[in-house]
Amino acid sequence: MSAGDDRGAERLARAFLARVLEPGDEAGGRWVRELGAREVARRLREDGPRLAGVTGRRWAGLLARARLAEPERDLAVAREAGVRFVVPGDGEWPGQLDDLGDARPCGLWVRGRAGLRMWALRSVAVVGARACTGYGAHMAAVLGAGLAERGWVVVSGGAYGVDGAAHRGALGAGGATVAVLACGVDRPYPPGHTELITRIAEQGLVVGELPPGDHPTPSRFIVRNRVIAALTRGTVVVEAAHRSGSLVTARAAQRLGRHTMGVPGPATSGLSAGVHELLRGDAALVTDAADVVELVGAMGELAPERRGPVLPRDLLEPGARRVLAAVPGRGAAPPGAIARDAQTTQDDAIARLYELRSLGYVERHGDGWKLTRQAMISVHGGRNRC
Amino acid sequence: MSAGDDRGAERLARAFLARVLEPGDEAGGRWVRELGAREVARRLREDGPRLAGVTGRRWAGLLARARLAEPERDLAVAREAGVRFVVPGDGEWPGQLDDLGDARPCGLWVRGRAGLRMWALRSVAVVGARACTGYGAHMAAVLGAGLAERGWVVVSGGAYGVDGAAHRGALGAGGATVAVLACGVDRPYPPGHTELITRIAEQGLVVGELPPGDHPTPSRFIVRNRVIAALTRGTVVVEAAHRSGSLVTARAAQRLGRHTMGVPGPATSGLSAGVHELLRGDAALVTDAADVVELVGAMGELAPERRGPVLPRDLLEPGARRVLAAVPGRGAAPPGAIARDAQTTQDDAIARLYELRSLGYVERHGDGWKLTRQAMISVHGGRNRC
Numbered sequence: 094m095s096a097g098d099d100r101g102a103e104r105l106a107r108a109f110l111a112r113v114l115e116p117g118d119e120a121g122g123r124w125v126r127e128l129g130a131r132e133v134a135r136r137l138r139e140d141g142p143r144l145a146g147v148t149g150r151r152w153a154g155l156l157a158r159a160r161l162a163e164p165e166r167d168l169a170v171a172r173e174a175g176v177r178f179v180v181p182g183d184g185e186w187p188g189q190l191d192d193l194g195d196a197r198p199c200g201l202w203v204r205g206r207a208g209l210r211m212w213a214l215r216s217v218a219v220v221g222a223r224a225c226t227g228y229g230a231h232m233a234a235v236l237g238a239g240l241a242e243r244g245w246v247v248v249s250g251g252a253y254g255v256d257g258a259a260h261r262g263a264l265g266a267g268g269a270t271v272a273v274l275a276c277g278v279d280r281p282y283p284p285g286h287t288e289l290i291t292r293i294a295e296q297g298l299v300v301g302e303l304p305p306g307d308h309p310t311p312s313r314f315i316v317r318n319r320v321i322a323a324l325t326r327g328t329v330v331v332e333a334a335h336r337s338g339s340l341v342t343a344r345a346a347q348r349l350g351r352h353t354m355g356v357p358g359p360a361t362s363g364l365s366a367g368v369h370e371l372l373r374g375d376a377a378l379v380t381d382a383a384d385v386v387e388l389v390g391a392m393g394e395l396a397p398e399r400r401g402p403v404l405p406r407d408l409l410e411p412g413a414r415r416v417l418a419a420v421p422g423r424g425a426a427p428p429g430a431i432a433r434d435a436q437t438t439q440d441d442a443i444a445r446l447y448e449l450r451s452l453g454y455v456e457r458h459g460d461g462w463k464l465t466r467q468a469m470i471s472v473h474g475g476r477n478r479c
Numbered sequence: 480m481s482a483g484d485d486r487g488a489e490r491l492a493r494a495f496l497a498r499v500l501e502p503g504d505e506a507g508g509r510w511v512r513e514l515g516a517r518e519v520a521r522r523l524r525e526d527g528p529r530l531a532g533v534t535g536r537r538w539a540g541l542l543a544r545a546r547l548a549e550p551e552r553d554l555a556v557a558r559e560a561g562v563r564f565v566v567p568g569d570g571e572w573p574g575q576l577d578d579l580g581d582a583r584p585c586g587l588w589v590r591g592r593a594g595l596r597m598w599a600l601r602s603v604a605v606v607g608a609r610a611c612t613g614y615g616a617h618m619a620a621v622l623g624a625g626l627a628e629r630g631w632v633v634v635s636g637g638a639y640g641v642d643g644a645a646h647r648g649a650l651g652a653g654g655a656t657v658a659v660l661a662c663g664v665d666r667p668y669p670p671g672h673t674e675l676i677t678r679i680a681e682q683g684l685v686v687g688e689l690p691p692g693d694h695p696t697p698s699r700f701i702v703r704n705r706v707i708a709a710l711t712r713g714t715v716v717v718e719a720a721h722r723s724g725s726l727v728t729a730r731a732a733q734r735l736g737r738h739t740m741g742v743p744g745p746a747t748s749g750l751s752a753g754v755h756e757l758l759r760g761d762a763a764l765v766t767d768a769a770d771v772v773e774l775v776g777a778m779g780e781l782a783p784e785r786r787g788p789v790l791p792r793d794l795l796e797p798g799a800r801r802v803l804a805a806v807p808g809r810g811a812a813p814p815g816a817i818a819r820d821a822q823t824t825q826d827d828a829i830a831r832l833y834e835l836r837s838l839g840y841v842e843r844h845g846d847g848w849k850l851t852r853q854a855m856i857s858v859h860g861g862r863n864r865c
Contacts, residue, residue, distance in 0.1 A: 357758070
């Protein structure tokens, strides 16, 4: 069996498990860690031997779900919809999700052009209340735009209110944004955000643990939040009432050693009460994107950025290489101009530019992009060398 | 020379120094600590020997001020205006001001019925921007009222904006409030607060370091803030722009080991920016009076309250004893009813009730006052014993 067949079998087993196990099922994660995804999938498909610590009732439930699973079909449907299934071991798998331990997703369904791993390296979550106030929506939009302008990727949950405002802020600033859904990524939820999520899939990424067509449930929203927390360097909560789901994301971020941040609001606002609760604990108070970047950047800008690009230019994917070549040697150019030069779309150029940003090649300068100092040395000084 | 003459000479010397030295003059404080107030006053009146570390120019300036000083007249004018001059060693001197070291005031001019020392024991400062927003004024008023309702004394600077709202909140709740002025206490400043400050002198206390008739200056406002910080168990900043004078009070409180607290506001508001700056440091985020009391009370409620009143009932001043006798043995009574029973005014009853609160005899219950459990034992159980 070739390495490719091997990866294919692993992917198929994980697509199967994504149907059978609920997201965040830590017992399932333990079986996969101990036996491997393929062996767990085999036992569920072939009714035994029964997995460790499973009651008869639970085993029957798992088998019932296993009988209905059609992972080949799921993968085909996904492919058809422009969705790829990224699993641990893939080049695009974001390694920081491994911090979730046995609650790590079996895999992530990904819709969009950019490389998730690269984007996640320099990402911040902006989350908050669905029924936010005008103030909350304003702050989320301004933070989304400000983070995008600083070359950071804005991750959120695609929901109404704060999430949507954060995504829109990033999109509007020609930025990178990732929506992590609690349902199949081919099935935008909430329905009123169909256009927004479609737009995110074009300029950004839409990702989720659930297979194509699957629906959200209250517990899936909560469990999804751990992925948002783990994927990013920190979580900013904009508005949240006491017992809000956003506080779950913030606490998950805290447990994972990520930065937890809160935007203060009027003491008279119930929608700021949850944020103030966080701020009384270990969360940092932030009022703008500069505050956020100061914190998440302080964890140590990525090594490549400081030392200059680590990945040699010739190892970049052809698309990224073309976009890099279109960034001017002096000064900055807007993504539209770079896209024209690279003979691609603006959305594709944005996807590549934020990847190149994570790799330390380029940086945003106002609305435009320019080479980093380190990249100028390696691209121009080293063009003939590599 | 009798002990009374001695106290009189000390008071006169300090009244003289209050005219000659600027508030917060630490060199002056050192001289007083090393030589005593009377010796420092004598040297300034008699032109020598020159005090340690004083240049010729500074000495001449001090002598010029000394020549103009008329402490007997200041004390007489004060007496006339119902103002007393409280100095270290007096029963009414608030011992916590000694934490200011050489920046301790020479004395405090006090206008109002209540005992400053007793009131200061359970006091909190509420300060903030003069040009506050409606939100800031609302929060200050609600905090002032809430603290008063919990038996705490509200200290502020008598200024427009947050200060005034905090005082008014406390007054409106039948509470105790202290205005610490940066000018003579017989000379209400700002002029637009003449009525408010007069009202505070009736139901509360108006205090300051500057002799009768003296005027405020920008630096006197700043230096005054250390008295507000030192007098209280903690300082709450409601709204403050960057570089606001309220932040000086907050930082002084921090240096003095008092609680520093801030009320968050919209991240979009410049008038909350200074508070958010504090909250990024060591200040605690508070959103209501309960939050404040939880912090300042946690430092240890005063020992008397826990162990029952320490000062025996018969050692109370006659006025306080009469008011205590008018507090019903069961249930609570409003201050008006207590005043009638004690045959005094409501303002006087309020002054005594907050003193008795500090001594652990009574507590507020809604709009009324009742005996503490410990006091019921000592007052009723011990009535015949003491």
